[in-house]
Amino acid sequence: MDALIIVFVTGLISMFIAMAKKPVLVLATAMIGLSSALALMINQWWTGTGFIQLNYEGLLFDKPSILYSSLAISFVLLIIAGGYSYFKQEVEHTGEYISLLIFSLVGAMCMIAFTDLFMFFLGLEILSIPIYVMVGSKKRDILSTEASLKYFFTGSLATGILLFGTAWVYGATGSFKINEISAAILDGSAKGALLNVGILIMMAAFLFKVGAAPFHFWSPDVYGGAPTIVTGFMAAVVKLAGLFAFLKLFTFTFWGAYPLWSGALFGIIILTVIVGNLSALAQTRFKRMLAFSSIANAGYALIAIMNQSNWSTWNLWMYIYGYGFAIIALIIISLLVNDENDSIEGFRGVGRKNPFIGFVLTVSLLSLAGVPPLAGFFGKYMVFAAAFKQYPVLVITAIATSGIGMVYYLRFFMTAMAKEENESTVEKLKPSILQTIVLLICAIALLIGGYIAY
């Protein structure tokens, strides 16, 4: 709870300190605030209690929530530090950009630690609304505007659908607390059409939000049109919060109705991994490729939700860990390359221009592809191994499609490492010190992922 308050206050201060028109101050505030929030989270992990205790039973930072919140805070720290070069371009708005991202983090933390649907719903909205704005933050750019409009409409439509499902579930169970809902479903006092339809409607809305296959149509457009750094935020933080809330709500709360929703989810996962990977193969633009790859990755992560094991929480965490750091590294490299058409060809020769960036790029792409010593491999391995006994068909499909995935990751890798035709025009990429540190942290996190997993 104390970390949540610190994060919110950090957002407020960095908004007001921006009036001094010195972007460095905003950055420093955000860094210090978020780091201390992270420290408080770690403190709460070891001591078991935070400094502020709360009598409200709707928000509880238990161990899984602390794990996921810390990961979310780290992602936001890296994104703000790495994207600073973008945020400071418009000095007037630096404070607003950074504070909106931090407010969004508050929402993500509410959505991670919720134990009743009040906090879940508010968290979801606090997470989404700043992102609608940030997607449109390039105000004169038509593509950014269009992406913002699309994201807003699909997002608020999904909210409406989610609420309709919530109302039906409330009608069936008479409560908003997740432990009471789960008890009512398990002891059979809640059953019948109200519950079943409510759960299915809520699931459809969730799939909208995490971008799974029949409901994914918005995500390539939005990811493609958004400013690069915001795309990174959506792919890492929004996915993290959405997937964990999905896990908490379905694997734990609607446990009693498992036969109902698992069948639907089974089909959706298969569709998602196939559509995501095959479409990513055909893309020529970097951010659209990233969007389809994130659709496919959402499909793999949903396998962790499908499978009923006590380790699901940990497996999903490990998966998002590997995925998130790799995405953030790629996004920051893309920010450095700064190709106007955002085409994959724009990355040609990046690895040769700057060997350090080449190294980070290699590590993150190999991790996304799932090559053994890296974090991405362990995430995939844990999720697949846990589900194999129960759903062999699902896991085999997932492995086969991640083979397709390897093709486009490696193709991208080859482009980035290729020799540039006319050597004379080679100009070196110059990451700032901050970006170098961020890239280094991402690479280290991906390299030591295996030690964390075991």
Add this chain to the structure above:
Amino acid sequence: MSLETITTILGGLTIGAALMVVISRHPVRSVLYLVLTFFLISSNYILMNAQFLAVVNIIVYAGAIMVLFLFVLMLLNLDKDSEPKTHILVKIASVVAGGILFTVLIAALKDGIALGEAAAASAQNNEGLVQNLGQLLFSKYVLPFEVSSVLFIASMVGAVLLAKREKQVID
């Protein structure tokens, strides 16, 4: 007049007004029909003795949000002529899709819903009064209430950020 007649008439009027929101070609008419819908929904709340929400519904939705909509409509100067036309096939497909959705939802209910009797507590039926809700909101649910301030500050900052006219760059 019996209670059932009243609720049936109210329900019919609500559906009619909601339909007119979708059908009206003129955007301002749509807004006005939506305001009417909100008033009718408020009267439903009053029938259920949810007095606080009935008033808040009118103040927030009809009073604030809809006025905002009207302002934007006038700011952008939209009227019947600028209204984009939808292809007839899209219309038919949408109505069919909506109809299927409705049928599925209702079909799920056909076996009856096992809700049990109306709660005995609701014989008193004062949970929707201002006093009761106010006490809950500032004691039990005070954290969500405070957290919603984060939502407001974020949306306020966002709205100003987007809608403010930038200084024109001369190029």
Add this chain to the structure above:
Amino acid sequence: MVLGSIFNAGVSIEYYIVLSTILFVIGAIGVMVRRNAIILLMCIELMLNAVNLLMVAFSTYFGKADGQIFVFFIMVVAAAEATVGLSILVMAYRNIRTTDVGLFNKLKG
């Protein structure tokens, strides 16, 4: 004047479930049919109101106030969402001079 809830006086809860489902579906059809972004936003508001009606009905039926508190928060969120949505619309209108969502198609391909 009826004493107590209307659900003890002959009105069934199914009536409100059906009514709110009809309103929700009308809103959903509106989202599919209309192309003016402002009307789209209004249809989403209509869907949220259908949800509110259903929640209040259940809340009265159970004699629990938490459903009505939830409706209060839905209204809070709807207000915030409408504000942000309208400002996105105004920004889009400045750039593209239209509110027709069918014309927002630069991102394809």
